[in-house]
């Protein structure tokens with residue numbers, strides 16, 4: 001292996017060649033695999049015309065704006081998590097650009113994916129502090145990019161709830177990775193680091209008890225097509241939590257007892273399902289079937305495969 005050069009962020013570009021041990025002749029040249037984070041940050045300066053002024057690209061030094069620097073770092077952690085856990089090189093699996101625009105509009109209490117890039121509001125300081133500073137918000141939005149490059153789950157109806165759930169799930173899987181692969185209460189809270197800065201301990205959503213936010217669903221029979229995708233996501237969020245940690249429905253909507261398989265195996269199952277099996281119109285029933293299929297494809301034990309089905313049964317997906 002020889003170093004053929006360096007990427008913008010300093011990582012080496014490796015030249016892999018197969019050499020004849022006798023005479024040292026090059027027998028074959030292996031493909032050079034580029035893995036760079038490929039970040040591109042823009043400052044919207046509280047306007048709304050995307051993408052805004054380019055303020056920091058991959059490998060460039062920190063700027064004077066802490067929000068830009070924080071989001072740049074969160075994108076880096078998210079890239080690293082996807083590479084290390086799932087061997088995925090960016091949104092599209094081949095080093096696609098991570099385009100992010102911060103300081104969107106004024107006091108904007110949201111962040112979103114517009115089909116090609118991430119956009120972050122500053123929050124109003126009461127409902128949200130700056131959303132661009134948050135790892136689980138950043139990973140939530142970047143995961144919409146992964147989903148749009150893979151299953152492309154339609155952002156409405158049951159597939160819309162699944163789309164939002166993928167973003168909450170991998171948002172927190174990345175947060176778990178960023179915390180040093182340690183599970184804590186925060187692993188199951190969504191947006192806790194930027195939601196209501198004046199109230200400690202609360203969150204925008206709760207994967208381990210979705211109904212705690214007063215709106216989210218935790219039981220599939222309660223689903224109707226009019227439910228906001230941020231609330232129907234609770235059905236899949238709770239299934240993921242129960243598969244990871246084990247236990248029963250937090251509000252006794254069912255009596256199914258789920259055996260824990262751990263967050264990393266649960267993440268591998270949901271990652272493979274979302275990126276290799278789900279289609280744009282996937283329903284909750286198909287999600288149950290295809291996460292089970294993913295567990296089987298991954299060579300997990302019969303008990304682990306059964307735990308997947310149990311997790312969905314626990315939230316009323318029969």
Ligand SMILES: CCCCC[C@H](S)C(=O)N[C@@H](Cc1ccccc1)C(=O)N[C@@H](C)C(=O)O
Pocket residue numbers: 109110111112113136137140141144164171190191192204230
């Ligand atoms: C313009 C409306 C866009 C809504 C869709 C984006 S992807 C979204 O889901 N945003 C997240 C932001 C987030 C993520 C994680 C933690 C906290 C906040 C979201 O959940 N938005 C809520 C406030 C909503 O739009 O109801």
Ligand SMILES: [Zn+2]
Pocket residue numbers: 140141144164167
């Ligand atoms: Zn979203």
